[in-house]
Structure formats: C-alpha cells, structure tokens
Amino acid sequence: MVNELRYLTESASQTAGPYVHIGLAPNAAGFDIFEKHFGNVLAGPDTKGERIRIEGRVIDGAGTPLRDALIELWQANAAGKYNHPADRQNKAVDPSFRGFGRACSDFQSGVFAFETIKPGAVMGRNGMPMAPHVNLWIVARGINVGLSTRMYFSDEQEANAADPVLNLIEWEERRKTLIGVREQHAGKVVYRFDIHLQGPEETVFFDV
Amino acid sequence: MESENARYGDYMQRDRSVHPPALTPQYKTSVLRSPAKPLIALQSSLSEITGPVFASAEIGPRDNDLIMNYAKDGLPIGERIVVHGYVLDQHGHGVPHALVEVWQANAGGRYRHRKDNYIAPIDPNFGGCGRTLTDRDGHYVYRTIKPGPYPWRNGINDWRPAHIHYSISGTAWAQRLVTQMYFEGDPLIALCPIVHTIPDEESIRSLIAPLDKGAAIQLDSLAYRFDIVVRGARATWFESATPQDAPMERE
Numbered sequence: 311m312v313n314e315l316r317y318l319t320e321s322a323s324q325t326a327g328p329y330v331h332i333g334l335a336p337n338a339a340g341f342d343i344f345e346k347h348f349g350n351v352l353a354g355p356d357t358k359g360e361r362i363r364i365e366g367r368v369i370d371g372a373g374t375p376l377r378d379a380l381i382e383l384w385q386a387n388a389a390g391k392y393n394h395p396a397d398r399q400n401k402a403v404d405p406s407f408r409g410f411g412r413a414c415s416d417f418q419s420g421v422f423a424f425e426t427i428k429p430g431a432v433m434g435r436n437g438m439p440m441a442p443h444v445n446l447w448i449v450a451r452g453i454n455v456g457l458s459t460r461m462y463f464s465d466e467q468e469a470n471a472a473d474p475v476l477n478l479i480e481w482e483e484r485r486k487t488l489i490g491v492r493e494q495h496a497g498k499v500v501y502r503f504d505i506h507l508q509g510p511e512e513t514v515f516f517d518v
Numbered sequence: 519m520e521s522e523n524a525r526y527g528d529y530m531q532r533d534r535s536v537h538p539p540a541l542t543p544q545y546k547t548s549v550l551r552s553p554a555k556p557l558i559a560l561q562s563s564l565s566e567i568t569g570p571v572f573a574s575a576e577i578g579p580r581d582n583d584l585i586m587n588y589a590k591d592g593l594p595i596g597e598r599i600v601v602h603g604y605v606l607d608q609h610g611h612g613v614p615h616a617l618v619e620v621w622q623a624n625a626g627g628r629y630r631h632r633k634d635n636y637i638a639p640i641d642p643n644f645g646g647c648g649r650t651l652t653d654r655d656g657h658y659v660y661r662t663i664k665p666g667p668y669p670w671r672n673g674i675n676d677w678r679p680a681h682i683h684y685s686i687s688g689t690a691w692a693q694r695l696v697t698q699m700y701f702e703g704d705p706l707i708a709l710c711p712i713v714h715t716i717p718d719e720e721s722i723r724s725l726i727a728p729l730d731k732g733a734a735i736q737l738d739s740l741a742y743r744f745d746i747v748v749r750g751a752r753a754t755w756f757e758s759a760t761p762q763d764a765p766m767e768r769e
Contacts, residue, residue, distance in 0.1 A: 317530075318608045318747045322721040323537045324698040325545075325712060326683065329631040333621025333647050333683055341630065343588055343645045345578045371550035378633070384569060384691050394568035396526035396690070410570035417632075434563050445565050449696055452547030454538035454715050456696055460565070479558060507551050517532060517557035518566045518692050 323456065326449035330380045331414055338414045350413035352383070352426035356406035359388025359427030363500045364461065364490060367420045368448060371508030375420025379450035383411045383424050390430030390442070399433055415450075428463065428499075434474050441469035441476070443488075448505060458518045461490045461503045479514055487513045527751035528562040529692040530608060538715035545711045546672055562692060567751070569691040572617045574651055581649045584620075584662035588630075588645030595641055596625025596663035598739040601699070601727065604656045605686060608750030612656020616748075617687040619649040620660060627668030627678075636668055661739065667706050679706035679713065686748055693748040700726045701742065 331339035337347040353361060364383070367375040386392045386409060391401035393408050409429075413422040426444075434440040441462055448457045462470050470476055476485050490501030505513045540552035560566065580587040585594060605616040623629045623646065626638030630646050644663060652658045665680045681698045688694070700707050707713055707726065716722050724747075733741035 316610065317750070318606060318610055319536055319721065319724070320533060320608060320749055321695065321697050321724060321746045322716045322718070323695060324683075324715070324725070325548075326685070326696045327698075328633055329621065329629045330683070330696075332629060332631050332645075333619050334685055336645075336647055339631065341645070341647075343647060344581055344649070346576045371552075374550075376551070382694075384565075386564075392564055392568040394571060396567050397564050399564070408570060432564050435561055440563065440565070443565070445691055447691070447694055450551065452545070452549075452551035454540060454542060454545070454548060454552075456694060457553065458691075458694075475560060475563070478560070484555075508554055512553055512555050514555075515553050515557050517534075517559045518529075518562070 323454060325451060325454055326380060326456075328378050328451040330378070330449060334380055335412050335414050348410065348412045350411050350422070350424050352385075352407065352409065352411040352424060354406050357427055358404050358407070359429075360499065362426060362428050363498060364424045364426065364444070364503060365500055366422060366503040366505060368415060368422070368450070368505045369507065373509075375415065376450055377415050377417050377420045379415040379422070379448055381413050381415070381422050382447040383413070383426070383444050384447075385409045385426065385444040386429040386432045388427055388430050390432045392432065431469060438474045439469075439472075441466050441473035443473075446505070458516045459505065459513055460488055460516070461501070462488050463501060464489050464491045484514050487511060525607070525611065525689065525751050525753075526567055527753055529566065529690065529749045529751055531559075532749060536716075536718050536721040538717070542715040545715050548715070566692040567690050569689060569693070570687060572615065572651060572687070577649060577651055582660040584645065584648045584660060587648060589643045592643050594624065594644035594663050596644075596666075598661070599664050600659060600661050600733060600735060600739050600741040601682065601744055602657065602659035602730075602733060602741065603727075603743050603745040605652050605658060605688065605746050605748060606656060607688070607693075607748055611750075612652065612654075613688045613693075613748060614652060614654045614656060616652040616656065616658075616689070617649065617685075618652060618658045619647070619685040620662075620682050621647040622662065622665040622682040623668055625663050625666050627666035638666070638668070664701070667704075672711055676711060677706050677709070679704045679710050684746065686746055688748045690751070695746070695748055697725060697746070699744045702726055702728045
C-alpha cells in the first residue's frame with residue numbers, strides 16, 4: 311500500500327435549464343426580488359477607458375439564435391489589471407470597475423449585449439503578454455457544462471498575431487471565431503461577436 | 519478583498535469524465551447546442567485564476583430566505599426546509615466568499631418565469647430564487663420551500679425530480695460551476711434524462727442531498743445537507759526556471 315491521495319472530485323455540472331434567468335438575472339427577466347443586481351453594464355461614469363458595447367448572439371446548430379442563454383463576462387480594466395488579489399501585476403486597480411457582467415439573450419431577437427470598456431493587455435504565462443480580450447462563459451438549456459471562450463478585438467491585429475492563446479489554435483481559420491469585429495453605430499463603438507455552438511463556424515471553446 | 523483563507527494558483531485539470539459530455543441525445547435540447555469540436559486546453563493564466571469578487575454589502579439580508587424574500591400577504595405553501603453545506607475545493611478546503619445562487623420551482627412544480635406554463639399555480643408568496651456568500655470556512659445556508667417535481671417536454675412523459683438549481687462563483691473564473699441538487703429518496707432521480715447525462719453513478723450520488731435531521735429547526739423546518747466541490751488550485755511551490763521553458767503547446 312502507498313499513501314492515499316485524498317483529492318475530492320469536482321461536483322458534476324448540470325444544465326442551467328430554461329429558467330436560469332430567475333436565478334442569475336431576475337431583474338432582466340422582469341422579476342423584482344433583490345435590491346442589487348449583477349447586470350450587463352460594467353462601466354460607470356468614473357470608469358477609465360474607451361467605452362464599448364459588445365453585442366452578439368449565441369447560435370445553435372440549426373442556425374437559430376438562442377433566446378434563453380445567459381452569458382457572463384470577466385475582463386481586466388483599461389490598464390490590463392484584473393480586480394482580484396491574485397493579479398500581482400504592478401498596475402493599478404480601477405476602483406470604478408469590477409470587470410464582471412451578466413447578460414441574457416433577448417427573449418425575441420436572441421441578441422445579448424454588454425456596456426463596458428476596452429481592456430488593456432494582461433501578462434500571460436512565461437512573460438508573454440496576451441492581447442486584450444474578455445472572457446466569456448455561456449450557459450443555457452441544452453448546455454450540460456458551461457462553455458468558456460474569449461473575445462479578442464479586431465483592431466488589435468498586431469497583438470492578436472502574437473497572442474499565446476490564439477496561437478495555440480492549430481487551425482488558423484478557427485482563430486477568427488474569437489475576434490469581435492469593431493463597428494461604429496451612431497458614434498458608439500460596437501464589437502460584434504456571434505458565438506456558434508456548432509457547424510463550420512463553430513466558436514473555439516476552451517478547457518480552462 | 520484579500521482573504522487569509524483564499525488560495526490562488528494554477529487550477530488542476532478538470533476531470534471531464536465526471537461531467538456530462540456536451541452531446542447527450544437522451545436530453546434532446548443538447549443535440550443542436552453541443553459543440554462538436556474538441557475544447558482547446560489552456561494552462562491557467564491571470565484570466566482564469568482571477569474572477570469577480572463579491573462583497574456582502576451586495577447581498578440583501580433576506581436574499582437567502584426564500585420563505586420570506588417574496589412573501590406578500592402570507593407564507594408560501596409547502597414543506598419548510600433549510601439547506602446548508604460547504605463549498606469546498608478539491609483539497610477539501612472551504613472556499614470563502616463564494617457566491618452561491620439558487621433558483622427553483624415552487625411546491626407545486628411551477629417556476630415564476632414567463633416561459634413556464636405548467637398547470638400548477640404560481641404561489642403568490644414565493645419567488646423561487648435566493649443567494650448568499652459562503653463564510654470564511656466555506657459554509658452557506660438558506661431557507662426555502664421544498665420544490666415539487668414537474669413534467670417537461672422531452673419524452674412526452676418525462677418528469678424532473680424535485681431539484682434546486684445552483685450556481686457557484688468561487689475564487690477564480692476557472693471554478694465557475696452550475697449544477698442541480700436533488701433530494702434523498704426521490705424515485706424520479708433514477709428516471710430523469712438530465713440527471714443521466716452524467717455518466718458516472720458516484721457523481722450522480724454526490725448531487726443528492728441527504729436529509730440532515732440534526733440540522734432541522736425543531737417544530738419548524740427539516741434540513742438537507744449539500745456540499746459542493748469546485749476545482750482546486752495547485753500550490754505554487756516552484757516557478758519555472760526559465761521564462762521561455764514551457765512551449766509544449768503544440769504536438
């Protein structure tokens with residue numbers, strides 16, 4: 311016999327189901343129960359950085375946008391610093407920016423959106439900087455384990471070309487599935503980012 | 519908010535064999551919503567070992583009391599229960615300040631949701647959602663009404679066992695988890711296509727909460743105990759010797 315290893319097993323995931331909104335975004339579901347909400351507006355009046363909107367849809371294998379998905383976003387601030395004690399980069403936290411948001415697919419159109427700021431570059435492993443990106447996590451009915459992905463920015467071509475995570479993806483064509491496309495709408499900067507669950511344009515998802 | 523109990527570092531690889539695969543045809547909705555291509559494995563970076571930090575000031579005093587947090591002109595109908603347990607990491611350490619969010623149907627099996635049109639009535643005094651932060655030891659507790667089972671369109675006679683949905687936000691983005699808690703003794707567990715998306719019987723058992731009579735509030739509420747395990751961080755004992763020594767990403 312040898313010493314016994316006593317690691318616990320992670321609890322199994324189960325789908326968030328069709329009613330995820332009442333649990334995680336009751337306000338967005340038109341349900342007034344809590345005083346404070348975790349919504350899709352990340353940037354306040356004092357937040358530093360370029361104001362952007364991230365807008366997209368989550369699309370199933372039949373080409374239909376999901377109208378019951380919940381998407382979470384986690385990102386660094388404009389200086390490329392996460393508001394978290396494990397980020398020991400020598401950069402300042404922005405006290406007006408947590409970097410976390412939750413959005414629901416619209417019940418009719420399937421469009422989700424975040425109002426935020428463009429993050430700065432964060433240092434990656436082995437001293438290789440990562441291109442600016444936001445981290446996304448998607449749950450819905452029919453998704454058994456939450457899906458993790460990233461959105462990078464189309465106007466950061468040089469940084470994207472050197473990004474250690476994008477470069478992990480052997481199929482260069484698939485890297486495009488992680489690039490939000492910068493557009494201007496009525497003077498506002500919008501990054502368009504559709505997430506494809508299946509098909510030829512299937513988004514790259516990560517085992518993080 | 520730096521907590522003396524919090525642990526940071528690379529996360530151990532997720533053991534996918536204890537989770538449902540993406541494609542589970544017996545749960546029909548997964549068929550068109552399951553990625554078909556393999557996930558790309560990432561070593562933890564700052565993007566994964568960090569995550570949103572929640573403050574107790576964001577949680578209202580009644581957010582973890584589902585019996586009272588939507589009561590209008592009386593108490594909700596149903597069995598009064600307390601649910602409690604620990605959020606642990608894979609080392610068995612409690613995860614402090616984890617955000618635990620729960621949502622559920624009422625005693626008749628009906629959700630307060632615009633898309634739920636089951637014949638069982640809405641309970642005017644029951645909302646069906648709650649949330650709390652774990653304490654410094656990783657413990658959480660909430661009070662609610664035991665949810666009822668309900669039919670759902672998958673097979674024409676498929677029924678969900680009584681369950682409470684859970685969402686756990688731990689110390690890090692890499693720990694993010696949603697799951698469901700079931701109740702000891704429910705015969706519908708063995709018949710549920712969603713439960714059985716999980717291939718591993720032991721993993722299914724760990725989602726079934728036992729009656730915890732010791733924690734019952736005498737003459738008031740029964741109790742169930744439900745511990746949840748999220749991924750554990752590997753302690754950072756050694757840094758890599760050279761900054762460029764780990765480009766093993768390609769085969």
